[in-house]
Amino acid sequence: MPLEIFNQYESEVRGYIRSFPTLFAKSKMAEIWDVDGKRYIDFFAGAGALNYGHNNPKINAAVIEYLQNDGIGHALDMGTVAKRDFITSFVKNILKPRNLDYKLQFVGPTGTNAIETALKIARKVKGRKQVMSFTNGFHGMSMGSLSITGNSFYHDDSYGVPGYTTQVPFHNYLGDKVDTIAYLRKILGDDSSGTELPAAIVLETIQAEGGINVAGVDWLKSLREICYDFDILLVVDDIQVGNGRSGNFFSFERAGIQPDIVTLSKSIGGGHPMSLVLLKPELDKWSPGEHSGTFRGNNLAFVAATVALDTYWADDTFVKELQLKSQLVEKRMQDLAFRFADHIREIRGLGMIWGAEFKDPELISAICSQAFADGLVIETAGAADDVIKFLGPLIITEALINEGFDILESAVEKVLIRNRTQEGKEAAQ
Numbered sequence: 001m002p003l004e005i006f007n008q009y010e011s012e013v014r015g016y017i018r019s020f021p022t023l024f025a026k027s028k029m030a031e032i033w034d035v036d037g038k039r040y041i042d043f044f045a046g047a048g049a050l051n052y053g054h055n056n057p058k059i060n061a062a063v064i065e066y067l068q069n070d071g072i073g074h075a076l077d078m079g080t081v082a083k084r085d086f087i088t089s090f091v092k093n094i095l096k097p098r099n100l101d102y103k104l105q106f107v108g109p110t111g112t113n114a115i116e117t118a119l120k121i122a123r124k125v126k127g128r129k130q131v132m133s134f135t136n137g138f139h140g141m142s143m144g145s146l147s148i149t150g151n152s153f154y155h156d157d158s159y160g161v162p163g164y165t166t167q168v169p170f171h172n173y174l175g176d177k178v179d180t181i182a183y184l185r186k187i188l189g190d191d192s193s194g195t196e197l198p199a200a201i202v203l204e205t206i207q208a209e210g211g212i213n214v215a216g217v218d219w220l221k222s223l224r225e226i227c228y229d230f231d232i233l234l235v236v237d238d239i240q241v242g243n244g245r246s247g248n249f250f251s252f253e254r255a256g257i258q259p260d261i262v263t264l265s266k267s268i269g270g271g272h273p274m275s276l277v278l279l280k281p282e283l284d285k286w287s288p289g290e291h292s293g294t295f296r297g298n299n300l301a302f303v304a305a306t307v308a309l310d311t312y313w314a315d316d317t318f319v320k321e322l323q324l325k326s327q328l329v330e331k332r333m334q335d336l337a338f339r340f341a342d343h344i345r346e347i348r349g350l351g352m353i354w355g356a357e358f359k360d361p362e363l364i365s366a367i368c369s370q371a372f373a374d375g376l377v378i379e380t381a382g383a384a385d386d387v388i389k390f391l392g393p394l395i396i397t398e399a400l401i402n403e404g405f406d407i408l409e410s411a412v413e414k415v416l417i418r419n420r421t422q423e424g425k426e427a428a429q
């Protein structure tokens, strides 16, 4: 059995290998092949780390050339040519065209490092320990990130997760008739609400792991206002829905707001591990070396990231392509919801992240397994794992989007037929 060694030696904590039980061997852009040569279309993109695709040829060429020329691999936070080029490209292609002024802080290479850093600097600058986050938010697995992550699956009392956090209702958490912004303003302004003034409010503008919950533009604008009014820092966690996922580079651009702090990771490294915190210059109150980490700034990722930024973000061609692709994804999601209206409660999404919420979560795991057997890698989201989530690489072709959705539709059909047959058999017994 090809997976025996994992079963024997790898921790029980392994997760995705259970959903996708094969030995993957090769990948190119939006396709993956296993060791037997079976091909899969990728609607998962490494949980958002592969927006520019697997083994993107331009990125690979630059990384290979860098290695062949003995470019600096590891340098903590020393100055390197690769890092200089990344900063230059990020400022030129991302910050300047959007009129954004941020200092860049490189942190350890995973998203949770960026969140820990954001929490720390926000608390330090404001001199307050409380932080607010939202119901269904997901921010990572280290202790600070966990303290602002809702899903109880990841929590256990014994972890000693630090306190000083409050979770408040996200947009539409209580249905579209309840104004959660009004609630937030009320508790912040009321000395008797029992809510301490937070240093920061942390949010995903589109909750990804939480079930593809898209915050409305007006809601985001009002949240920005609240933060100004109460002198609270607004931290946008763009780790999953930044880097073009929402249809533009940052997910908050659609609301015309500027967060005080932004966390980026996943695809910022062009497929290589990298994590970054953007700070309004006046918040950069660190003293030299005060927040460190051995793997701050991964030079291979700098090389990959620079190519990604120069290739896809130097003008608006990519954004226009994304608009067309996201229209197609939305249309295919609508078709799915129409065809299986008895089973799908709602579809939600924006840009290149979409979800279909099913009434029966058990159906979903069967559908994902069937889709995988038929050559599609697709994942679930939501507190109850009741949402099927499209998160294909942004460079995926329209042909592959269509092929993937055809597989998904037929997987739903197969599972429903199987369930009906099973029910029929049980009724006959």
Ligand SMILES: Cc1ncc(COP(=O)(O)O)c(C=O)c1O
Binding pocket: 047, 109, 110, 111, 112, 113, 115, 138, 139, 140, 141, 204, 208, 209, 237, 238, 239, 240, 241, 265, 266
């Ligand atoms: C919005 C968001 N924040 C933070 C994280 C944590 O990132 P990492 O798993 O790289 O630590 C994730 C991971 O999925 C995420 O989706």
